[in-house]
Amino acid sequence: MxxxxxxxxxxxxxxxxxxxKYSGSLMKEEVLDAMKKASKQFVDIDELLTKSGQYIAGLLDVEAALITAGAAAGLALSTAACIAGNNKYLSRQLPLSDGLKNEFIVMKSHRNPYDQAVITAGGKFVEIGNAIETFGWELEGAVNEKTAGVFFFVQSDMFRASLTLKKIIEIAHRHNLPVIVDAAAELPPKENLTKFVNQGADIVLFSGGKDLRGPQSSGLMLGRQELLDKCRANGYPNHALGRPMKLDKETIMGLTTAIELYLNExxxxxxxxxxxxxxxxxxxxxxxxxxxxxxxxxxxxxxxxxxxxxxxxxxxxxxxxxxxxxxxxxxxxxxxxxxxxxxxxxxxxxxxxxxxxxxxxxxxxxxxxxxxx
The missing domain is CATH 3.90.1150.180 (Aspartate Aminotransferase, domain 1)
Known part of the structure; x- marks a missing residue:
């Protein structure tokens, strides 16, 4: 060996x-056992993603869930979903997005290294605020016919320059814009798994390989069923932007098991x-x-x-x-x-x-x- x-x-x-870069976390034996058992049988990946998502949504009492190939993959899929929806013609164009609704509003204090995932999918950032302060009227003023959504990076919420997620959601929803929340490392506490969805966020992203201690190459997306269906349409195993973000059956079953264990820990x-x-x-x-x-x-x-x-x-x-x-x-x-x-x-x-x-x-x-x- x-x-x-x-x-x-x-x-x-x-x-x-x-x-x-330090290999995330360590998986429990039960997670490894679930992955080993999953490796012994063929299944339809599309069905497995659907059924695992339904199972996780039931565990968490949220509208919808989707396993992804990491939280950064979730950022890319969220971007694609907001730009192309479930339109196959538009999906096949991405990341080329000129002429489409492809702008995402983000507070300057929330810019971070993971922004590349949004850009990779064809998104363009429109910054509001500065290093000292951000106002609601800046978000209102940034909305135009090309705005596809609003991004919120939870870790940056501690900055004084940040608007609260509650305020972001209130303004964005008034303009019928989805709010995508990057909460990749925001566990513990485990209550955070549902906190941001319950506050009204449309998509919330977590890493599966951090505190959940699932496979390092996994991620979890929670939110509105309609939007998550569009994320799936742009993701693996479909031939779309997310096709390279491959998920194997072992990873899907491993993370599903890890979430179940986490809730009882x-x-x-x-x-x-x-x-x-x-x-x-x-x-x-x-x-x-x-x-x-x-x-x-x-x-x-x-x-x-x-x-x-x-x-x-x-x-x-x-x-x-x-x-x-x-x-x-x-x-x-x-x-x-x-x-x-x-x-x-x-x-x-x-x-x-x-x-x-x-x-x-x-x-x-x-x-x-x-x-x-």
Missing amino acids: VTYNKLGVKKIINAAGTYT DQKARMEQWEEQTDFMYEKLKNIEAFEIELGYPDQPLTQPASIPRLFIEVDEEILGFNKEQLRDKLAQDEPVVIVETDKNHLLINPHMLQRGEEKIIVKKFKDIIKEE
């Missing part, structure tokens, strides 16, 4: 979070584990002279997600002899490989994907590096 060791691939301790126990791990690391590292450490929660986007406690470590370069980026790189060298992230001012330790006991290994790695210096 081919293993990571055989390939020479280093295994890591993931203290960064559910980032795709003790979320309080998971949060207690993260708190215990961060408390332990804080106590063991707080007296290091070169560190100024805080326990807290993020106040910036792309933090995977903001509901989980973590350590924020300021590094005194003069005392330590190297900066936080160099410390991050040293942690990632040699086994055990520890992966952390940095922001503008801090080295960050996120317990989201830590296994029990790995917090002790992390502390030892820190102390070994500092002792070596």
Whole structure:
């Protein structure tokens, strides 16, 4: 059997979070079993997408659900659905969208690296607001005959420049425009699975390979049946823009199982584990002279997600002899490989994907590096 060791691939301790570049999350045995069983039989993919969507919608008590090849694929399909609908002639033109309703309004403070998925599908962004403030009248004024929808990036809701989702929905719906919400990493809490749909969002996107712990290549789309049907019309297995975003039967069954497990999971126990791990690391590292450490929660986007406690470590370069980026790189060298992230001012330790006991290994790695210096 081919293993990571055989390939020479280093295994890591993931203290960064559910980032795709660090392989997302770890699947439960029940999910792997469901995928293995699914691999033993042929099925019609179109029927499987329909029936799995109905099953998930029933579990969550929402109008409709659709499994996608990741949340970014959901962004592309949402864009295609708003531009081409279920018109096969228009669908075959995408991503060429000149002459069609192809503009999507987005707050400047909500622009992010995943915008490329919208552009890939033929969407064009119309920005409103600035880095300090955004007003409802700006959204009203941006609407024209080419407007196809409004995008909202949940992580950016923490910016002071952001209008609330409630306000965005109110104005967009007054103009009969759909609101597409990117909530890819907004779990936990599990209540978020239905929160944004219940607020009136027309399409809400989640990653299947983050806190849901389904296959890394999966995503979940929730929302209005009419719109999700249009997303399906533009997606796999149809010959349309989403055809390259292939979903196998194993992924569909794996994510469906992961969602069912997630809804029955003790979320309080998971949060207690993260708190215990961060408390332990804080106590063991707080007296290091070169560190100024805080326990807290993020106040910036792309933090995977903001509901989980973590350590924020300021590094005194003069005392330590190297900066936080160099410390991050040293942690990632040699086994055990520890992966952390940095922001503008801090080295960050996120317990989201830590296994029990790995917090002790992390502390030892820190102390070994500092002792070596």
